[in-house]
Amino acid sequence: MLCPGRRLVAKFGGSSMRRNFDEAVSFTARLWDAGEVAVVVSALKGVTDALLMLAETGDGIGGIGELHRDFALRHGLDPSIFSPLLRELRKSVESRDSFPSLRAFRDHVVSFGELLSARAFAEALSSRGIPVVLFDPWEVIATDGNFGNAGVNFRETLSRSAPVREAVEEGFVAVVPGFIGGHLDLRTTLGRNGSDYTASVLGEAIGADAVLIMGDVDGIYTADPRRVPFARPVPFVSRERARVASLLGMRALHPRATEFEVPLLLGRTDDWAFSTVVGDTDSGTPIIAHTREGGLFRVSVVGADAVHGYEGETFELDGVRVVSFWVERSSLGGFLNSLHWALMGTRKLAFPVVV
Ligand code: ASP
Numbered sequence: 001m002l003c004p005g006r007r008l009v010a011k012f013g014g015s016s017m018r019r020n021f022d023e024a025v026s027f028t029a030r031l032w033d034a035g036e037v038a039v040v041v042s043a044l045k046g047v048t049d050a051l052l053m054l055a056e057t058g059d060g061i062g063g064i065g066e067l068h069r070d071f072a073l074r075h076g077l078d079p080s081i082f083s084p085l086l087r088e089l090r091k092s093v094e095s096r097d098s099f100p101s102l103r104a105f106r107d108h109v110v111s112f113g114e115l116l117s118a119r120a121f122a123e124a125l126s127s128r129g130i131p132v133v134l135f136d137p138w139e140v141i142a143t144d145g146n147f148g149n150a151g152v153n154f155r156e157t158l159s160r161s162a163p164v165r166e167a168v169e170e171g172f173v174a175v176v177p178g179f180i181g182g183h184l185d186l187r188t189t190l191g192r193n194g195s196d197y198t199a200s201v202l203g204e205a206i207g208a209d210a211v212l213i214m215g216d217v218d219g220i221y222t223a224d225p226r227r228v229p230f231a232r233p234v235p236f237v238s239r240e241r242a243r244v245a246s247l248l249g250m251r252a253l254h255p256r257a258t259e260f261e262v263p264l265l266l267g268r269t270d271d272w273a274f275s276t277v278v279g280d281t282d283s284g285t286p287i288i289a290h291t292r293e294g295g296l297f298r299v300s301v302v303g304a305d306a307v308h309g310y311e312g313e314t315f316e317l318d319g320v321r322v323v324s325f326w327v328e329r330s331s332l333g334g335f336l337n338s339l340h341w342a343l344m345g346t347r348k349l350a351f352p353v354v355v
Pocket residue numbers: 013014042043048049113178179191192193194195196
């Protein structure tokens with residue numbers, strides 16, 4: 001089931017790290033037993049927001065420290081593992097003027113979220129007797145200087161990721177903090193949800209067979225399952241359609257995570273259920289995405305020419321057909337559900353993908 005002999009990258013999102021940490025560690029241990037694995041982690045959920053606030057106001061470092069110490073205690077880790085990073089964070093906040101720009105300073109501060117969570121993950125694996133190498137992400141992921149939303153320089157990353165490849169080949173679990181890159185001697189970040197992007201870049205660079213994107217939902221759904229109870233997972237989504245859906249508001253994946261050939265498998269950390277593969281194949285099932293635009297919500301059906309009984313704006317984005325509608329916030333839920341009904345009916349099907 002867990003692909004014996006395969007090389008995989010497993011990425012764990014912020015809510016998995018915070019709420020399903022032990023399952024994430026156990027899952028990684030299983031992957032390591034069966035083959036080669038590199039892990040990309042997000043910051044504990046809520047920490048990136050707290051760090052952005054810290055960069056803005058100078059306040060909140062105490063709360064961030066406490067949250068991590070509590071987390072360590074709950075998971076049987078020594079809280080002092082975080083002390084050096086927390087000291088460094090405090091020093092960085094105090095030396096704001098030494099950064100070339102506010103954006104560079106902000107990215108530097110925000111980078112500590114993933115550094116802290118990766119430290120915890122590496123420690124938890126080590127305590128199970130698994131050999132680990134923890135990487136500095138700015139040494140591996142080379143980016144441009146677009147702080148806050150940096151783009152990866154793949155060629156440079158390919159050569160810099162050789163030590164990660166070697167580590168997994170030698171039987172170590174490579175742990176790489178997500179979301180963070182390096183430009184010259186500065187830290188950059190890859191945009192919100194950027195750990196998906198780190199994972200797919202790294203997967204491509206180290207020649208992984210697949211990248212597992214693990215979160216609190218088991219895949220890409222026909223609509224946001226939190227708002228549409230009858231939404232169901234889509235088993236195969238092409239890279240193009242995943243990218244367009246993501247640009248139009250689908251939150252399951254960072255849009256740039258689809259730029260590489262390596263297949264992405266989306267699964268749930270809690271029970272290791274996988275429901276979507278993003279790659280060459282497409283099930284053809286439309287995906288409803290929504291995003292806020294000005295005071296309204298834009299609802300888009302990605303991968304459809306028209307919806308019977310609904311008048312929308314039809315266009316093509318990167319070769320993918322889209323129908324868009326604008327709705328008020330108060331009618332968003334009702335609209336999403338009736339649109340979903342019109343497209344798909346109420347069948348609640350699942351197509352589990354076994355890996
Ligand atoms: N921690 C970052 C965020 O909250 C990146 C990520 O979670 O992928 O956006």
